[in-house]
Amino acid sequence: MLIVIGLVVFFITFFGYCGAIRESQCLLTTVEMIAFGLAVAYKDRPRAATKNYLQSTISNYYTSNDSNQTDAVTLTWNYMMSELHCCGVDDYRDFALSEKWNESKGDKLIPAACCVQTALFQPQDKNCPFAPTESNSYFKKGCYDALTDWIMYNRNLLITVAIAVGLTQLVAMFLAFYLCKSIDKYEGMRL
Numbered sequence: 001m002l003i004v005i006g007l008v009v010f011f012i013t014f015f016g017y018c019g020a021i022r023e024s025q026c027l028l029t030t031v032e033m034i035a036f037g038l039a040v041a042y043k044d045r046p047r048a049a050t051k052n053y054l055q056s057t058i059s060n061y062y063t064s065n066d067s068n069q070t071d072a073v074t075l076t077w078n079y080m081m082s083e084l085h086c087c088g089v090d091d092y093r094d095f096a097l098s099e100k101w102n103e104s105k106g107d108k109l110i111p112a113a114c115c116v117q118t119a120l121f122q123p124q125d126k127n128c129p130f131a132p133t134e135s136n137s138y139f140k141k142g143c144y145d146a147l148t149d150w151i152m153y154n155r156n157l158l159i160t161v162a163i164a165v166g167l168t169q170l171v172a173m174f175l176a177f178y179l180c181k182s183i184d185k186y187e188g189m190r191l
Helices: 002-022 025-041 046-061 072-084 092-097 099-104 143-153 155-189
Strands: 117-119
Touching: 002 025, 002 155, 025 155, 046 072, 046 092, 046 099, 046 143, 072 143, 092 099, 143 155
Parallel strands: none
Antiparallel strands: none
16 A cells, blocks of 8 residues: 555656656646645545554564564554553454464463553553453553544644645645746747
C-alpha cells in the first residue's frame, strides 16, 4: 500500500515538474486537479488503512523483548504501549497473530509494555506478563483507540499543522496557475 501511494505521489510530482519545464498549462492544471481529486476520493480510507497497517506490524514483526536484540518495530510498539497505556491494536489478543511473539514469548500472555509500569518497560507487578488483570495491566485497552484519543486531545496542534500544510499546498497551486498565466502572456509576445 505504501509503495502504491509513493508511486502515485512520484507520478504526480513528475508530471508537475514536466508541466513546469515544458510550460504546459494543460499538464499543470491536470496535475493539480488529479491531486485534489485523489485527496477527495480517498478521504475515508485512512482509518481502515491505519488499523490494518498497525495489525500487520504486530503480526509480521513483533517479538518478545527478552533478548537484547529487539527490532525497531517491537521497540516502537513497546514505547507506544507504555506511553499510551494500551495493549495491541484492539487488545492483547492481537499478539496471538504474531509468529515471532509466539515463538519467543515463553509463558507470557502479554508483553511487559502492556503492564502498569514504575519506569519505562519495568512492570509494577513482575507477575503481570504471565497473569494480567485489569488492575495490573492495560491488556483490554487497544492502542488504536488510545491513539485516537491522543489525537483528539492534541487536535488543536494537529489542526494547526494541517492548516499550515494545506496553505503551503494552496500557495503551490496558485503559483502553478500563475505560471500558466505567465506562459500564456509569454506566448502572446512571441513573433
